[in-house]
Amino acid sequence: MNELKELWLKYNEYTNKLSEVLGRTSNIVGEYAEHLALQYYGGELLPASEKSADLTGPKGKLYQIKARKLKTGTTSQLGIIRSWNFDYLVVYLFGYDGSVNYALEYPVDVAKEYAKQNDHQNDTLLLQLRNFRRSKGKEVKMKTPIHAINRFKKRIGHEITESELQELNELIINDDECVELVKWRRGNDISVYKINWQGLEFYAIYFLTEYRIISFRNIEDEVHEDLGEYWREHDMQKLWDKE
Incomplete structure (x- = not known):
């Protein structure tokens, strides 16, 4: 009984922390997807309070974000559409453990194919998750550091931690003395650095275009001659399950 009470208190503690950090509404799943x-x-x-979109991009495009956290083997209503005044629908599906199973972007015209009239509210449309076809969506590759942290x-x-990963990024950006460039070729957007940090020595795979580490390799591992191998390796971590 004490264990159950502790779990309940921990659940509320972390739920409240998430609400404070995300700081917009009580819909934690939706707010995290928007983040x-x-x-x-x-x-x-x-x-x-905006009904038509959740995010405006740098080029003025409007994005409606929908998300669900599902248990294994279940389907669910994805959400309600009150206005089609957006350019893209972005769908995030979180697994039972909270990880992103997939994230897909749909042009608004494709999203309309999956909507049906809401019998309870005539001015809204329902999006059913089971109706969506992943093949018609564009993969939204995560820029969060989760993959690099796991690697x-x-x-x-x-x-x-995320802050330690950011510290490693800054060491590379600032060309710190503990960082050594091992592999780079003109025309490639990937480079490999050897880093000596906190008594550890390892390789960091760095995405030059976005100034961020995407993966790590053990110092005993061979450095790929073809830097494109790192992208192919990275892409093996799909954001959705295979069809």
Whole structure:
């Protein structure tokens, strides 16, 4: 009974912390999806009262963000559409453990194919998750550091926080003395750095275009001759399950 009480208190503690950090509405799943979309597209989140869109991108495109956290084997209503005054619908599906199973972007004309009239509210339309076809959506690759953090734990054998990952990014950007460029070729957007940090030595795979680390390799691992191999390796971590 005490264990159950502790779990309940912990649940509320972390739920409240998430609400405070996201700071917009009580819909934590939806707010977190909007946070991920903002990291990916850039731009600005619109007020929560805005009916037609959740995010305006740097080029003025409007994005409606929908998300669901599902248990294994279940389907669910994805959300309600009150206005089609947006350019893209972005769908995030979170797994039982909270990880992103997939994230897809649909042009508004494609999204309309999946909408049906809401019998309870005549001025709204329903989006059913089971109706969506992944093949018609464009993959939204995460720019969150989750993949890199997981790679560090798996390949280097230690855990790092998001702030520590950012510290490693800054070491590369600032050309710190603990960082050594190992591999780079003109025309490639990937480079490989050897880093000596906190008593650990490892390779960091760095995406030059966005100034961020995308993965790590153990110092004993061979550095790919073809830097494109790192993208192919990175893309093996799909954001959705296979059809």
